[in-house]
Amino acid sequence: MTDLVTCVIDGQSVAVPVGTTILEAARQLGRDIPTLCHHEALTASGQCRICSVEVEGARTLLPACAAEVRTGMVIHTRSERVDRSRKVILEMLASAADVSEAPDILAYAEEYGADFSRFADGERLTYPILDDNPFYIRDYNKCILCGRCVQACGSDMQFAFALTIAGRGFHSHIATFFEKPLPETSCVFCGNCVGVCPTNALQPKLSWLLAQGTDWNEVREQTKKSHPAKNMRKRR
Amino acid sequence: MAAQTQILTERIGKIDPSSLEEYVGSGGFEALRRALTLSPVDIIYEVETSHLIGRGGAAFPTAFKWRAVAREEARPKYVVCNADESEPGTFKDRYLMEGDPFRIIEALAIAAYAVGANKGYIYIRGEYPLAYQRLAHAVEESRRAAYLGFNVGGSDFCFDIELYRGAGAYVCGEETALFESIEGKRGQPRLKPPYPVTHGLFNKPTVINNVETLANIPPIILNGGFWYRSLGVHLNPGPKLYAVSGHVRRPGVYEATMDLTLRDLIYELAGGIPGGRKLQAVLVGGAAGAFLGPEQLDVALGFDSLHHIGATLGSGAVMVMDETVDLWQVLRRVTRFFQHESCGKCFPCQLGTQRQAEIVARLAEGEIRPGDKALLIDIGLTMKDASLCGLGQTASNALLSACDRFSLLGEGGGQ
Ligand SMILES: Cc1cc2nc3c(=O)[nH]c(=O)nc-3n(C[C@H](O)[C@H](O)[C@H](O)COP(=O)(O)O)c2cc1C
Ligand code: SF4
Ligand code: SF4
Ligand code: FES
Numbered sequence: 001m002t003d004l005v006t007c008v009i010d011g012q013s014v015a016v017p018v019g020t021t022i023l024e025a026a027r028q029l030g031r032d033i034p035t036l037c038h039h040e041a042l043t044a045s046g047q048c049r050i051c052s053v054e055v056e057g058a059r060t061l062l063p064a065c066a067a068e069v070r071t072g073m074v075i076h077t078r079s080e081r082v083d084r085s086r087k088v089i090l091e092m093l094a095s096a097a098d099v100s101e102a103p104d105i106l107a108y109a110e111e112y113g114a115d116f117s118r119f120a121d122g123e124r125l126t127y128p129i130l131d132d133n134p135f136y137i138r139d140y141n142k143c144i145l146c147g148r149c150v151q152a153c154g155s156d157m158q159f160a161f162a163l164t165i166a167g168r169g170f171h172s173h174i175a176t177f178f179e180k181p182l183p184e185t186s187c188v189f190c191g192n193c194v195g196v197c198p199t200n201a202l203q204p205k206l207s208w209l210l211a212q213g214t215d216w217n218e219v220r221e222q223t224k225k226s227h228p229a230k231n232m233r234k235r236r
Numbered sequence: 237m238a239a240q241t242q243i244l245t246e247r248i249g250k251i252d253p254s255s256l257e258e259y260v261g262s263g264g265f266e267a268l269r270r271a272l273t274l275s276p277v278d279i280i281y282e283v284e285t286s287h288l289i290g291r292g293g294a295a296f297p298t299a300f301k302w303r304a305v306a307r308e309e310a311r312p313k314y315v316v317c318n319a320d321e322s323e324p325g326t327f328k329d330r331y332l333m334e335g336d337p338f339r340i341i342e343a344l345a346i347a348a349y350a351v352g353a354n355k356g357y358i359y360i361r362g363e364y365p366l367a368y369q370r371l372a373h374a375v376e377e378s379r380r381a382a383y384l385g386f387n388v389g390g391s392d393f394c395f396d397i398e399l400y401r402g403a404g405a406y407v408c409g410e411e412t413a414l415f416e417s418i419e420g421k422r423g424q425p426r427l428k429p430p431y432p433v434t435h436g437l438f439n440k441p442t443v444i445n446n447v448e449t450l451a452n453i454p455p456i457i458l459n460g461g462f463w464y465r466s467l468g469v470h471l472n473p474g475p476k477l478y479a480v481s482g483h484v485r486r487p488g489v490y491e492a493t494m495d496l497t498l499r500d501l502i503y504e505l506a507g508g509i510p511g512g513r514k515l516q517a518v519l520v521g522g523a524a525g526a527f528l529g530p531e532q533l534d535v536a537l538g539f540d541s542l543h544h545i546g547a548t549l550g551s552g553a554v555m556v557m558d559e560t561v562d563l564w565q566v567l568r569r570v571t572r573f574f575q576h577e578s579c580g581k582c583f584p585c586q587l588g589t590q591r592q593a594e595i596v597a598r599l600a601e602g603e604i605r606p607g608d609k610a611l612l613i614d615i616g617l618t619m620k621d622a623s624l625c626g627l628g629q630t631a632s633n634a635l636l637s638a639c640d641r642f643s644l645l646g647e648g649g650g651q
Contacts, residue, residue, distance in 0.1 A: 046582070047581055047583065047624070049623070050583070060620070060623075061621045063624075081621050084617060084618060085618045089583050089587070089618065092583070092591055092615075095587075095591070096587055119591050122590065145580065165580070170575065170590035172580030
């Protein structure tokens with residue numbers, strides 16, 4: 001039998017096995033907590049902080065996706081501090097990235113009353129769309145730096161380590177080594193990064209081309225197996 | 237000045253910092269010799285009795301960490317000296333490393349013996365070339381004289397130290413980012429828990445202590461924990477180094493017990509403000525600290541006393557600003573610092589330090605818009621509440637405290 005820990009979430013008491021996160025415990029009670037960087041298949045990185053909850057006695061808010069329940073915790077999934085943090089994070093996110101194709105962010109913004117115009121005059125970094133292989137495109141204007149693609153490419157899934165983070169602070173961004181085109185990196189085009197990207201910053205090339213109304217023959221041409229990018233890999 | 241002491245700085249300026257002979261001649265390595273005759277449990281007991289509190293900024297009781305690591309079964313264990321000293325206005329660790337480098341080595345060896353580690357690291361700020369040279373020389377000399385290496389001082393204890401130089405990132409002073417950096421990874425903080433005492437450097441049990449914290453160890457071993465505890469303030473005992481800069485006649489490092497008041501530090505020890513000008517503001521604790529005003533001069537510079545008035549001692553940096561200073565320009569520099577130093581890992585700080593700096597830069601140019609105060613408070617509290625590490629959690633302290641104390645954006649500024 002596993003050991004149980006008991007906590008109180010929004011006034012309801014719940015017993016869960018040791019090692020259960022606050023997020024999992026809350027979901028057991030049917031209460032949902034918003035998440036952005038969290039993904040079932042990836043190690044919790046606690047980066048986006050949208051899942052922050054208030055635990056009585058704790059100095060700061062805790063990330064529900066990563067923090068484990070301890071006995072006696074009194075947890076509030078909504079509070080003034082929690083709601084402010086979520087709202088402000090969403091507002092700042094929308095001022096830095098194009099979140100128009102990130103349905104979760106749009107839904108949370110609605111729920112928390114985020115006003116996307118508040119930081120609209122802040123600096124916004126722009127990137128050229130990277131179309132360097134037949135499988136997927138990278139549009140980092142949409143990237144929120146959740147880090148999922150790096151995890152999926154690295155030790156959480158593929159062990160290819162083609163993607164990493166370069167720069168720091170506001171200027172950090174997802175990069176390949178020396179910003180090389182993907183075919184010249186250790187990328188194996190498994191598509192795991194595309195699968196976990198929550199914002200459409202990474203998109204299958206096929207659907208990206210079709211969405212632009214590209215002629216089907218042209219789409220076939222650009223995504224076919226004999227594309228120069230693939231040959232380049234073979235040559236190496 | 238009743239509070240002034242010469243314990244941590246006892247040798248500085250009096251011996252040649254490159255001479256092992258002079259160090260030993262002035263009582264150096266006696267504490268290590270004595271420690272090696274005690275059991276690790278007894279050493280930790282002395283440190284616990286002393287009530288030594290970490291001087292790196294987080295104010296954590298040192299004995300807690302030591303005991304936790306001593307109890308871990310995983311091997312190997314590590315001891316790390318945090319000499320990254322990057323907090324603006326802080327230069328006390330540099331003073332210790334340049335003036336009495338052997339002391340750090342001795343203290344780290346005692347820590348290692350107490351917790352069962354055989355390997356230590358000193359992570360030195362990259363911009364401290366002299367401190368690095370002096371420590372590198374001191375490590376070599378200590379090895380030669382068998383204070384480091386196999387069978388330290390003829391005992392069974394083996395211990396060696398590796399020096400590691402930082403590459404210019406403030407965040408690498410945060411303990412887990414520092415570990416990542418030594419491991420050769422991108423210097424960004426880890427999610428805690430797990431804490432360093434169980435999963436530290438190379439995921440092994442690790443004690444990490446600040447340079448000044450370690451400098452307290454030899455006198456505690458030699459004179460006992462009770463002696464140490466009797467110095468200065470109840471629960472905040474022992475000597476503390478204050479790095480004073482800005483508009484004072486004698487900027488520098490001062491050592492005193494923590495009943496020293498801000499007034500005595502500025503007007504007695506540091507000689508007061510030159511040119512007959514008036515004091516405007518004091519930033520205590522560095523960029524991550526808070527502003528105090530002239531009406532708060534009588535506060536004692538201790539962990540608890542400052543905490544009571546909503547400030548923090550932090551690293552012990554005291555930056556004095558007279559009436560000629562434009563506070564908005566200072567705040568512009570401070571917020572620009574955090575914008576530049578944020579690692580970018582978590583959203584509140586990555587985005588918040590940027591937006592905060594942009595708004596403050598605009599305000600410093602005199603362009604004020606309605607709603608600015610609400611924006612700054614929203615960003616500031618979000619960073620404080622939701623950031624992953626101490627950098628983001630403190631990145632709005634100076635700004636919000638200045639708005640609050642000096643009503644910079646109207647009454648009832650920050651929170
Ligand atoms: C952004 C940031 C920077 C830090 N920089 C330093 C530093 O330069 N030196 C230091 O000793 N501690 C620094 N710390 C505190 C360390 O994380 C850690 O608490 C300290 O090294 C523990 O030592 P102590 O217990 O002896 O104080 C920093 C913390 C943060 C969040
Ligand atoms: S590209 Fe997508 S998965 Fe990768 S960090 Fe950006 S938003 Fe996250
Ligand atoms: S608070 Fe800032 S420095 Fe710390 S992890 Fe987050 S982004 Fe990095
Ligand atoms: S979902 Fe928890 S930090 Fe991102």
